[in-house]
Amino acid sequence: EAGVAQSPRYKIIEKRQSVAFWCNPISGHATLYWYQQILGQGPKLLIQFQNNGVVDDSQLPKDRFSAERLKGVDSTLKIQPAKLEDSAVYLCASSLGQLREAFFGQGTRLTVV
Amino acid sequence: GENVEQHPSTLSVQEGDSAVIKCTYSDSASNYFPWYKQELGKRPQLIIDIRSNVGEKKDQRIAVTLNKTAKHFSLHITETQPEDSAVYFCAVFGAGSYQLTFGKGTKLSVIP
Numbered sequence: 001e002a003g004v005a006q007s008p009r010y011k012i013i014e015k016r017q018s019v020a021f022w023c024n025p026i027s028g029h030a031t032l033y034w035y036q037q038i039l040g041q042g043p044k045l046l047i048q049f050q051n052n053g054v055v056d057d058s059q060l061p062k063d064r065f066s067a068e069r070l071k072g073v074d075s076t077l078k079i080q081p082a083k084l085e086d087s088a089v090y091l092c093a094s095s096l097g098q099l100r101e102a103f104f105g106q107g108t109r110l111t112v113v
Numbered sequence: 114g115e116n117v118e119q120h121p122s123t124l125s126v127q128e129g130d131s132a133v134i135k136c137t138y139s140d141s142a143s144n145y146f147p148w149y150k151q152e153l154g155k156r157p158q159l160i161i162d163i164r165s166n167v168g169e170k171k172d173q174r175i176a177v178t179l180n181k182t183a184k185h186f187s188l189h190i191t192e193t194q195p196e197d198s199a200v201y202f203c204a205v206f207g208a209g210s211y212q213l214t215f216g217k218g219t220k221l222s223v224i225p
Contacts, residue, residue, distance in 0.1 A: 033213065042119075042202050042215035043157065055211050058114065091156065099145045099164070099206060102213060104156040 002026065004105035006092050012111045018080035021108045025073070025094030031055075032069055033102060034077050035091040043091055049075065050098070082112045115140045115207040119216030126193050127224050134219045136203035137185040145206035146179060146186050151218075152199045160201075161188070193223045 005024040013019050025032050030051050035043035046065065047057040051072040060067065064083070069075040079086055089109050093102040116139040126132050136146075147162035163170045163177045163186065170177050174193075179186040190197055203216040 035215075040218075042217045045212050045214065048212065098211060098213075101147065101159045101162065104158070106156050 004092055004094050004103050006090075006105035006108055008108055009106060010109050010111075012113060013082055015084055015112050016081040018078065019082055019110060020079075021077045021090050021092075021110075023075045023077070023092030023094075023105060025075070025092070026103055029094035029096055029103075030072070031095045031098055031100075031102075032075050033091075033093040033095075034067055034075070035093065037089045037091055037107070039088070046077070055098075079110075082110075084112050086110060087112045114210050115143065115205055115212060115214040117203065117205050117214050117216045119203050119219060121219060122217065123220045123222070125222045125224060128193060128195060130193055132188075132190045132193055132197070132221055132223075134188045134201055134203070134221075135185060136187070136205070136216050137183075138205045138214075139184065140205070140207040140209055141181075141184060142208040143184075143205045144208050145213075146177070147204050147206075147213075148175075148177060148188050149202045149204065149215075150199045151202065157202060190221075193221075195223050195225050197221060198223045 032049040034046045037043045048055040049069040067077045089107040091107045092105045095102045118137045144165040149157035151157040176189040200218045
């Protein structure tokens with residue numbers, strides 16, 4: 001079974017620039033999560049989709065972050081403009097449902113300089 | 114939203130000893146409690162999970178216990194091995210928030 005695919009693996013940008021991350025979940029997984037993991041901390045939920053609808057985005061900084069999941073499959077997370085404190089690993093995860101195991105992708109390590 | 118506290122933040126044990134990590138949560142309606150293991154530079158991977166209708170679950174050297182009244186659950190690793198060294202995260206799925214919230218993690222070091 002193919003896992004959750006994310007790209008790019010690494011990204012370095014200057015502050016105030018924009019960046020986009022892509023996630024392809026496991027086929028058939030209705031639930032998709034984006035997490036931000038700052039070094040030494042636990043993953044922090046940014047947004048959760050159920051199919052192509054948003055279930056929760058209460059912790060998404062909407063003035064600079066946006067996410068979409070077109071057609072209920074792939075998802076993109078965008079940051080515009082980036083700040084230094086956005087440096088983190090952005091993890092995408094998917095699951096068959098909300099009370100099922102969440103499978104994580106390898107993550108995108110973002111460095112904002 | 115859900116508040117998940119995880120202790121300790123670091124834990125060192127001798128190979129062969131047991132390790133225990135504890136998490137507390139705030140939402141009494143929470144009903145799904147997974148534990149993830151994250152090795153350095155790798156993705157978090159599920160090692161065991163428990164649902165609210167069960168008090169204990171075991172899988173070989175790993176067990177999880179849940180006390181819904183006290184709102185805490187614990188990960189128990191017996192006969193630890195060097196390959197158990199990693200960061201362990203507890204998580205809670207809140208029935209009210211529909212969020213999967215993670216603890217801050219415990220760095221476990223198993224000393225040969």
